[in-house]
Structures are given as C-alpha cells and as structure tokens.
Amino acid sequence: MIFQQLVNGLTLGAVYTLIALSFSLVMGILGVLNLAIAELFMLGGYFGFAAVMAKLPLPVALLVGMAGAALVAIVIEKVGYQPFRDTPVVTPMLSTLGFSIILQNVATNVWGSDPLQLPDEVLSVRFTFGPVSVSAMQLTVLGATVVLVALLAFVVQRTPIGRALRAVAENRDVARLLGVSAGRVTLLAFVLSGALAGAAGVLIGLHYAAITPYIGVEIGLKAIAVMVVGGTTRIWGALIAGPLIGVAEVLTIAYGGSQIRDFVVYGFMIVILLLRPQGILGGARTQGQRV
Amino acid sequence: MMSTYYAGLLADVGILLLGALSVYVILATGQLSLGNAGFMGIGAYLTSYLTVTAGVPLTPALLIAAFAAGAIGVLIGFPALRLKGIYLAMATLGFGEMVRSFLLNLEAMGGSGGFHGMRHISNATIWAWAGGILLLVVILERSQVWLEMRAVHDDETAAGLIGLNTTIIKVGAFGFGAAIAAISGGLFAHHHVYIEPGNFSFERSIDFVLAVILGGSTIGPGALVGALLLVILPEYLRFLAEWRFAAFGALLIVMLLVRRQGLLDRGLFGLTARSRAA
Numbered sequence: 001m002i003f004q005q006l007v008n009g010l011t012l013g014a015v016y017t018l019i020a021l022s023f024s025l026v027m028g029i030l031g032v033l034n035l036a037i038a039e040l041f042m043l044g045g046y047f048g049f050a051a052v053m054a055k056l057p058l059p060v061a062l063l064v065g066m067a068g069a070a071l072v073a074i075v076i077e078k079v080g081y082q083p084f085r086d087t088p089v090v091t092p093m094l095s096t097l098g099f100s101i102i103l104q105n106v107a108t109n110v111w112g113s114d115p116l117q118l119p120d121e122v123l124s125v126r127f128t129f130g131p132v133s134v135s136a137m138q139l140t141v142l143g144a145t146v147v148l149v150a151l152l153a154f155v156v157q158r159t160p161i162g163r164a165l166r167a168v169a170e171n172r173d174v175a176r177l178l179g180v181s182a183g184r185v186t187l188l189a190f191v192l193s194g195a196l197a198g199a200a201g202v203l204i205g206l207h208y209a210a211i212t213p214y215i216g217v218e219i220g221l222k223a224i225a226v227m228v229v230g231g232t233t234r235i236w237g238a239l240i241a242g243p244l245i246g247v248a249e250v251l252t253i254a255y256g257g258s259q260i261r262d263f264v265v266y267g268f269m270i271v272i273l274l275l276r277p278q279g280i281l282g283g284a285r286t287q288g289q290r291v
Numbered sequence: 292m293m294s295t296y297y298a299g300l301l302a303d304v305g306i307l308l309l310g311a312l313s314v315y316v317i318l319a320t321g322q323l324s325l326g327n328a329g330f331m332g333i334g335a336y337l338t339s340y341l342t343v344t345a346g347v348p349l350t351p352a353l354l355i356a357a358f359a360a361g362a363i364g365v366l367i368g369f370p371a372l373r374l375k376g377i378y379l380a381m382a383t384l385g386f387g388e389m390v391r392s393f394l395l396n397l398e399a400m401g402g403s404g405g406f407h408g409m410r411h412i413s414n415a416t417i418w419a420w421a422g423g424i425l426l427l428v429v430i431l432e433r434s435q436v437w438l439e440m441r442a443v444h445d446d447e448t449a450a451g452l453i454g455l456n457t458t459i460i461k462v463g464a465f466g467f468g469a470a471i472a473a474i475s476g477g478l479f480a481h482h483h484v485y486i487e488p489g490n491f492s493f494e495r496s497i498d499f500v501l502a503v504i505l506g507g508s509t510i511g512p513g514a515l516v517g518a519l520l521l522v523i524l525p526e527y528l529r530f531l532a533e534w535r536f537a538a539f540g541a542l543l544i545v546m547l548l549v550r551r552q553g554l555l556d557r558g559l560f561g562l563t564a565r566s567r568a569a
C-alpha cells in the first residue's frame with residue numbers, strides 16, 4: 001500500500017517538478033513571478049490532447065504541447081514582461097495575471113468547461129512488481145520527466161546559451177557589460193519555461209486521461225508552493241521539492257482525506273517562506289527582492 | 292421600479308466594492324494581497340454561523356465577524372512583515388487557498404456541501420454597509436494616518452527613519468483590510484443565502500485586485516469605479532458575453548501599459564485640497 005502510494009506520489013511529483021522548474025527559470029533569472037505559467041500548463045495539456053486525438057504518437061503530442069505553450073510564452077514575454085522591465089516587480093506579475101485570465105477564458109470557450117476524456121485504450125497497460133502496480137502511463141510520465149530535466153540541465157549547465165542564462169541570473173548588468181544580450185536571454189528563459197509548462201500539461205492530461213480548463217488553478221498554482229519549497233533562486237531545488245510535495249500530497253489523500261491536501265501543501269509553503277526563504281536546501285544566494 | 296435582475300447586479304457591485312476596498316487599504320501600504328477571498332470566506336461563514344445557528348441579529352454578527360477577521364488579519368500581518376512584493380503575494384495566495392481548504396473540511400458548517408439558512412437581505416442593507424465603509428475609507432484618506440501609510444508605501448526605510456511605526460501601520464492596514472473583506476463576505480452570504488467554500492477561491496481574490504487596479508489604485512473611489520466596471524460593463528457588452536473574462540484580462544494589461552494608476556487618480560480631483568497635501 002505504502003509503495004503504491006509512493007509511486008503515485010512520484011508521478012504527481014514529476015509533473016510538479018516540471019511546472020516548478022518552469023516557474024523558477026523565470027523567477028531565478030529575472031526575479032519575476034509569471035502567474036500565466038499555470039495556464040500555459042493547462043494550454044499545453046489541451047494541445048497535447050488534440051494531438052493524441054489526431055492519432056499522433058505520444059512523443060509528437062508532447063512536442064506539440066511544448067511548442068504551443070512556448071509560442072504563447074513568447075507573446076507573454078513581448079507584451080506582458082518587456083514593457084514592464086523597469087517597474088516594481090509586482091507590476092509584471094499583474095500583467096501575467098491578465099494573461100492567465102485570458103488564457104483560461106479562451107480555453108473554456110474553445111474546448112468547453114466540461115472535462116475532455118481520453119479514450120481508454122491509450123496506454124492502459126499495467127505492470128505489476130510485487131505489491132506495486134504501475135501503469136504504462138505512469139512510467140511514461142516519469143520517463144519523460146527524467147529526459148526533459150536532463151535536457152534542461154544540459155542546456156543550462158553545458159551550452160553557451162545556458163552560460164548566458166546563468167550570467168544574467170547572477171548579475172544582469174555585469175552580464176550585459178560582458179556582451180551577453182540580456183533581451184535574448186530573457187526571451188529564452190520564457191521559451192524554455194513555457195515549453196516545460198506545456199510538457200507538464202501534456203503529461204498530466206495523459207496521467208488523468210482527462211483535462212479541464214481549471215487544471216491550471218488546481219495544479220499549476222500549487223507548483224508555486226513547490227518552487228518556494230525548493231528555493232526561489234535555486235533552479236534545481238524543484239528536483240527535490242517536486243517529488244517531496246507530490247508524495248506528501250498523495251499520502252495526505254490516502255491517510256488524511258483528500259480535502260485537507262491543499263491546506264497541507266500551502267501551509268508548508270508559507271512556513272518555508274517565513275522560516276527558510278532560501279528553500280529547504282538552503283544556498284548562498286541571499287540577494288533578491290524579498291527584503 | 293427596479294427589476295430583480297438589476298437589483299442583483301447592484302448587490303454584486305456593493306459586495307465587490309467592499310472586497311476591492313479590502314485590497315486597496317492593504318495596497319496603500321505597499322502590500323499586495325492575493326488572498327483576500329480567504330478573509331471574505333471567514334467573514335461569510337462566521338456571520339452565517341452567528342445569524343443562523345446562534346440567532347444573533349445581522350448587524351452585531353457582521354461586526355463580530357469583522358473584528359474576528361481583523362484579528363486574524365493582524366495575526367497574518369505580523370509574519371507578512373518579513374515578506375515583500377511577489378513573496379508576500381505568494382504567501383497570501385497560499386493563505387487564501389488554505390482557508391478554502393479549511394472550509395471544505397469544516398463539517399460543522401456543511402463542508403463541501405455548503406451552508407444555507409440565512410435570511411435574504413435588501414440592497415439597502417448592502418449599500419448602507421458598502422457606502423458607509425467607502426465613506427470611512429475616504430475620510431481616512433484625509434487623515435494623518437493615511438499620510439503615514441503613503442509614506443510606508445513610498446519608502447519604508449525612510450518612513451521608519453523619521454520615526455513612524457511602520458510595523459503598526461502595515462499590520463493595522465492588514466487587519467482593517469481583513470475586516471472589510473469579512474463584511475463583504477457576510478453580506479455575500481446573506482444576499483445569496485447559500486455559501487460554499489468554492490465561493491471564496493483564488494478567482495475571487497483576483498476579482499478584488501482587478502477592480503482596484505482597473506478602477507484606480509491610488510484613490511478610494513477607484514474601487515467603486517472598478518467594481519461598477521466589472522459588474523456593469525458585461526451587461527452593455529452582450530456580444531462579449533462568453534469572452535468577458537478575456538476582455539477584462541486584456542483591459543488589465545492595457546491599463547498597466549498606458550495608465551498604471553487605474554482609471555481614477557488624484558489628478559482627476561486636482562482642485563481638492565487633498566492633492567496638494569499629498
């Protein structure tokens with residue numbers, strides 16, 4: 001029973017990890033909370049869903065979701081972030097809130113407010129290992145997450161583009177003096193972040209075999225808690241916080257009652273914000289606009 | 292003679308006005324709250340419990356709920372002192388969702404099934420409260436206290452250096468804002484005569500913020516303009532019916548781009564003594 005819950009929790013945690021990475025890419029590099037990420041996640045889910053229904057293979061559906069969400073992220077960067085670069089940090093957050101209201105409304109009108117269901121035959125095979133039963137879908141979600149995180153790690157840590165990202169995150173002005181195009185880096189951060197959110201959306205759609213326009217508020221926003229727990233200025237903190245919150249949530253549902261889980265997750269976030277704002281892992285970076 | 296339909300709209304405006312004012316008062320000290328629906332929910336449930344179960348008349352019930360929510364607001368305000376900007380926004384968002392989750396589990400008040408049994412109140416009652424509190428905020432805006440709140444908003448360090456007690460000002464604003472949101476919730480409960488935790492979700496907090504930012508975030512009556520805009524505008528833009536939220540989202544972005552202080556600002560009242568004092 002406990003192992004089964006752990007597997008379920010890790011699957012949910014994998015999706016949280018991707019969305020939290022999406023939040024923390026923009027937050028860690030630009031110091032901005034892009035609230036529209038929750039809805040990019042939802043939108044990615046619908047794009048992937050449409051691709052699956054069109055009989056496209058799953059990897060293609062994943063790419064469709066990522067590309068679609070990344071394109072919308074470009075629009076958000078151009079309209080909702082660039083004009084507000086020199087304003088107080090709360091202003092770009094409000095403009096991304098405007099985008100999230102728009103995206104949710106568009107999704108409701110285009111796809112309806114009722115959940116869309118995937119047909120049963122998509123990846124319904126289950127494998128049994130002793131007491132634990134894992135569906136092919138869960139394995140797909142976990143595998144895809146590992147691949148995506150590895151890809152992101154490679155881009156950020158091993159490529160010139162990634163070096164530029166890290167330089168801007170460290171110190172925007174110095175990076176620009178050294179010849180890094182801060183504008184391009186900003187756009188790249190939004191694109192990567194959008195693609196991750198889109199991928200997470202496709203995966204959650206597959207996992208639940210259903211999607212609604214409200215999944216952004218129900219699951220996407222909770223990834224903010226995951227990001228905070230992992231540390232807002234540390235991109236990789238989400239790798240630990242995602243599975244942690246995912247497992248904690250599933251265990252709460254299994255042993256405490258499903259209604260209390262949001263209370264636990266957000267409560268944990270507030271405690272971390274107040275007592276350990278650098279995240280559970282800690283870290284050297286103390287700068288930022290918190291104080 | 293007003294039709295029931297328009298009477299309902301008018302009641303919505305009054306309730307939203309109070310919610311917007313609750314955000315406005317807190318924002319005046321430079322703190323953005325994305326969780327005021329939480330205080331509204333506390334007010335709605337507490338008022339309903341008092342009138343339905345305990346048999347308390349509405350007015351004292353609203354006042355008790357306002358004081359209780361205000362006290363919770365002060366309790367929240369103290370730890371919130373440690374957080375700024377988006378970090379405070381994230382924490383308040385979390386608080387709002389925690390309250391909703393708590394209400395879902397509050398079996399004594401119906402849990403996810405909701406709570407009913409409240410007696411319907413008239414628009415006159417709603418607007419007596421809404422108008423009265425708007426007046427109170429406008430009077431407050433002409434006081435020394437408000438100047439101190441603006442000082443904290445503009446530069447907290449400087450405000451502290453000239454001897455202002457920034458802690459009391461910020462925590463007090465949180466408590467006052469929470470009390471206003473609670474009254475909004477109590478009136479909401481007795482207007483709709485049925486409440487459920489979903490009424491006090493993140494979207495509700497966003498409505499409050501929208502009304503303030505669109506109407507005018509530097510002057511109290513801006514909240515009234517914002518509330519009118521959000522409730523009445525869709526009535527005149529029927530062709531937008533399905534797309535009104537998208538329209539408001541776009542309006543929010545455009546407003547931030549071209550007129551960040553919102554529709555109303557002090558400049559529009561340039562002849563009053565208040566603007567010179569500011």
